[in-house]
Amino acid sequence: MKNKIKLLIVISITTIGNEVAADELVKSFTQTRITKFIPSLSIVELMNHEGVGKLITSVAHKVKTEDENISVTKGHSFSVKVSSLAESADVDKLTATLKNPLGEKSVTEVVHRKEVYTITGRCNLEGEWHMDITDGNMLHVIGSPVSVKVEPLGLVHTIYNISKYKKHRKLAKVSDVVGLLDTDGCMLVSSYSKDLIKFDQSGNFVSKIQIPQNVKVNCMHQIGNGHMVYSDGFNKCVIMCDNQHHEIRTFGKGVLQYPDGITVNQKTSILYVADREYPCVFKFNIDDGSLLGKIGSEGSEAGQMKGPTDVAVTKEGHLIVADRDNSRIQMFDDNDKLVKILVGSGEEDGQVFVPTGITIDMDGNVIVSSNYKLQLFDQNGKFIKRIDNIDDGLNIPCGIAVISERPRKVAVANHGADNVKIFNY
Template sequence: MSKEVPRKCQDHPDNNLQLFCANCSKSACKKCTHFMQCYEEHDAKPIWNAIDAFNKQVSSLVESVDDIKQKLEVVYNSIIDDKVHFEMHVQLCRTAIEAHTDEIVRKVKKEGKKLLLDLENVCKEKTKSTESEVRELESHQQKAQSLKRLITKTTMNKPGNTTTLDDYMRNIDDVNKNIEEMQSRNDQSYPKKVTPTFRLNTKVDDAIIKGLGTIVCVDNKYAIDKDDKAITVTEGQAFEVIVSSLDEIDRCNVAATLIKPSGKTTATDEVEYMGSGEYRIKGRCDKEGDWKMEITSCEVKIKGSPVKIQVEPLGLVHTIENMKEHKLDKYRVTDVLLDSDGCIVVSSCSNNLLKFNKSGKFVGNIKVTQKTKVAKMHAMSNGHILYCDTDGKKVVKCNSKFEEPNLLCEGLLGFPSGLTLNNKTKVMYVADFHSHCILKINVENGNLLGKIGSEGKEHGKLDCPRDVTLTKEGNLMVVDWGNHRIQMFDANGIFIKTLVNEGGINDGIDFPWGMCVISNRPRRLAIANRGKDNVKIFNY
């Protein structure tokens, strides 16, 4: 800021103002003796410093006012944008209503013309029928008149002409028979009465009474979670849609309805208020197709409604076949793993891993630097990976790139063929193929905590266990390969039940070694199909 020429001191006109006291809010030159005491005791400073400090305060106030102005402009623009947006949609609604009305009027007029044509055809048929009957009557009338003239002319005053009289009687009988036939055709009523009647289509009346449609406003204070605006699930899969509101008080006014592919509606399972303005809507779709979920507040649709729901059928989705094209070894697939980037990693008892995307397209190879045979894998919650090294008879913990290996439980395992981890308890369960048991191991230090099962065919015993996994309740499911069954144990190793006994499986499953859930919505499972050396993807 440029400095103006200082004003002169009132007491000493020849001197410029040089000092300023912030306490007294007074200016003075150095010759002002009355100011010297103030200068010594108060916060007196050179006037240019005071001016600069004051100007900074003024500039700060100006900036604050500018900020207010900008905020007001933002609010104003928001109001104008909202007004324009509102008017645009009003015009769209007006156009749609007019078009819909015109279409209905066009259809009604078309139907009216069709009804009038039907009525005209009825009239024509009636006229044709009436004219035919009139002509027949006229014919009988002519015959009757002719007979009357002949009878009068030829038989009157001639009693001996009885033969001629008999002929006339027969002709009269014929005419009467014809008349009786006409009366019979007309249901003993002559002439027949036909009454045209217009029967109203009550369904059309109901439709008109219910109205051509409704005008609704979208409630913008609600927001559907970005991951729930369009979802994909499998048949019968339970799912949730999260809706949040700016108004925590309005917590009883959210409702949801499922719309089937046919257009029919069905109720959702539950709308639950979770607190802090958040709602959880539960639903389930029992058939494949394109469904919708309409969400309303006080019967007004919220923004983003309806949610699009694609429902996929259960069963085989696709197969990743091209393993041999990318392998650097001759071994068949043994396990699958969902990587942190969403890709599928495939192992085959070697140090060469294959990587595919979920559609089955090959992404690349992962080369494990150390000499090892990666059989089974498990992704930890912290991003690390556990895998069984069947060659070294050990379990290895490494990073997501299969680097920085940390050996676990060396000397404890005979042939590690599968593993899983309880992330809460940090207990790792390893299926030992040769030892016929499941080992419980501390994943932090590799110490043995106990064993589950022993060799045998009785329930609760194992024969060459191939793999192990955990349920969400913390129970263990063990692939009892030698006994051709899957058994369940609790976390302490107590036998619960046999889940699957020996039997056949469709969809080309042949000697499955490993599996991994690769998606929860839709529920999708990848299986390492060792017998066919491929990976099969299923919806379940």
């Protein structure tokens, strides 16, 4: 019969009549330390040392719960965060290795700031990857290995038959999509109707929402606390509603003619509205509905507009305008002054022709839908790539929204074909 060796670790704690404090200290120690037994593997070690091995104890580290199992897009940089469960002077000692489905390793970078480690990596092969994270004593951190699912780039889902979920204006085609990243991760689709249709990120139907008032919802924008603003083609205004979609306030009644794309600068409480019938962007106070002014004038010179269709605000507070009839994207500062023509006119990749939708992603990049294509630019207007392929079936793509951070997904209201396209990018 084989001999069994039992290893007993005793932690001695001196207290003054306080067994509870001792229990808590033991619990704290075991929760914030990782101990590994390394057995002696040779007769020489057994002869020269007492015992059968040695113990290594390290400060415990833990992968953030939301980072233990992640999905990313092929070739896209991503990060995993690891926190220290106890104070330690031994920093910058974590090591991470990415392994692809073939067992090949990729380079990662580990940065330490204030007891939080950020590990960045990139996967250039689709499939299931794993990230092994160890400390200076080669002990795995809690939550390691991290499971990394790498998804393909390009078109992943198409949502057909939008009209079958509607009761109001069933023949009206899709106009916009908005991502619900701060709530349930789903998206809402509008189509010049009082019916809003909710789908998940895989394009599966979730529910139908019917606006209580008589409206034709064109474009939408989430403003937090479950509140939303949308442009209403029936009443020719913009409406703010609560999380039950009841009207709170209206903007621009008697002023707007064809309210289209809308956005809100949360820092300045300004609502921006692009109106196709006017060569300008209207500004309203989001808190009381008052008109604050206009940006732009009619014409084709820099800073002028013709039929603007959509707007977006950058992290710096700059306003991005899809100047549709001039076939360009313009940028204005927070004083309404032209900064630059961000993207010029043309039908080649890196240019836009009749742009209709625009949004800003988490990296500050600009995504533009125009003339049967979807393109990604950086914050300075430098062309990064075309997101769709020529045979993906984009037909008058309109409203667009980023619906997932990891993996990066963008949804497009494909107006001409009356469907919604979802792309990894």
